[in-house]
Amino acid sequence: xxxxxxxxxxxxxxxxxxxxxxxxxxxxxxxxxxxxxxxxxxxxxxxxxxxxxxxxxxxxxxxxxxxxxxxxxxxxxxxxxxxxxxxxxxxxxxxxxxxxxxxxxxxxxxxxxxxxxxxxxxxxxxxxxxxxxxxxxxxxxxxxxxxxxxxxxxxxxxxxxxxxxxxxxxxxxxxxxxxxxxxxxxxxxx
Numbered sequence: 298x299x300x301x302x303x304x305x306x307x308x309x310x311x312x313x314x315x316x317x318x319x320x321x322x323x324x325x326x327x328x329x330x331x332x333x334x335x336x337x338x339x340x341x342x343x344x345x346x347x348x349x350x351x352x353x354x355x356x357x358x359x360x361x362x363x364x365x366x367x368x369x370x371x372x373x374x375x376x377x378x379x380x381x382x383x384x385x386x387x388x389x390x391x392x393x394x395x396x397x398x399x400x401x402x403x404x405x406x407x408x409x410x411x412x413x414x415x416x417x418x419x420x421x422x423x424x425x426x427x428x429x430x431x432x433x434x435x436x437x438x439x440x441x442x443x444x445x446x447x448x449x450x451x452x453x454x455x456x457x458x459x460x461x462x463x464x465x466x467x468x469x470x471x472x473x474x475x476x477x478x479x480x481x482x483x484x485x486x487x
Contacts, residue, residue, distance in 0.1 A: 323380060350392070357476055358387035374421065395423045395472040397482035401451075402468060405486070407460035414451040415443055417472050425473040428454040433465030443470075463487070 310320040310327055319332045340348070362368040368383045375386035396418035405411045417423045426443035443454035460466060463486040472480045 324382070351388075354388045354391035357391045358384045361387045361475075390422055390474070391476045393419070393422065393474075394478045395419060395474050395480050397470055397472050397480055400468055400470050400482060400484040402484055402486060405456070405463075405468075407463050409456055409459045411456045413443075413454045413456065413468065415454065415470055416451055420445060420450070420452075422474045423452075423472050424475055426452045426454070427471040427473070429469040429471075430456065430458070430460060431467050431469060432460075432462075438466070 308327060311322055313319055313332065314329075317332050319330055321328050321330075358371075362371060362383045371383035371386040371390070374390070375381035375383055398416045398418060399414075401414045401416075405413055413428065415426060415428070417426070423445075426445070427440065428443050429440040430438040432438060438460050439456065439458040441454065441457065443452040445452045466486045468484045468486065470482045470484070472482075
């Protein structure tokens with residue numbers, strides 16, 4: 298693919314040129330690319346699954362950019378590159394799930410009011426963070442929402458219940474992004 302800038306001959310050109318080159322205009326920029334080829338290869342299950350996932354991402358993006366406020370947010374996320382569109386940012390948002398990088402229990406003693414910092418891969422895309430503390434017998438001690446202050450790198454969860462025995466208990470963190478994908482991370486307490 299080639300970007301063509303300030304060329305009087307090809308400016309605004311679109312369509313086929315010969316048998317191999319196709320021109321099109323994307324956001325005011327003329328693009329020259331190789332003509333797409335059809336194939337007779339049988340697609341694998343993995344390819345089929347990926348295509349279906351991408352199709353869902355495109356449907357999500359179309360629905361989201363129909364709302365002017367959400368479109369403005371996605372355009373801001375996209376930036377100012379040549380092909381940075383709200384649609385592309387929405388597709389990327391759908392395809393990229395949050396990853397919980399760390400749950401810091403170093404200072405957690407089991408006392409109510411303890412703060413548990415959580416780091417996720419992308420704070421802009423994560424909209425909610427649920428935290429549960431569970432005893433070894435799987436009874437829930439407490440469940441709540443972690444909070445993120447603008448500009449911070451860590452989500453913070455403040456415990457509300459005391460947990461006298463930490464050993465064998467676990468903290469379950471669920472990060473939720475705009476499209477509604479959930480990523481779960483369990484941290485065993487020792």
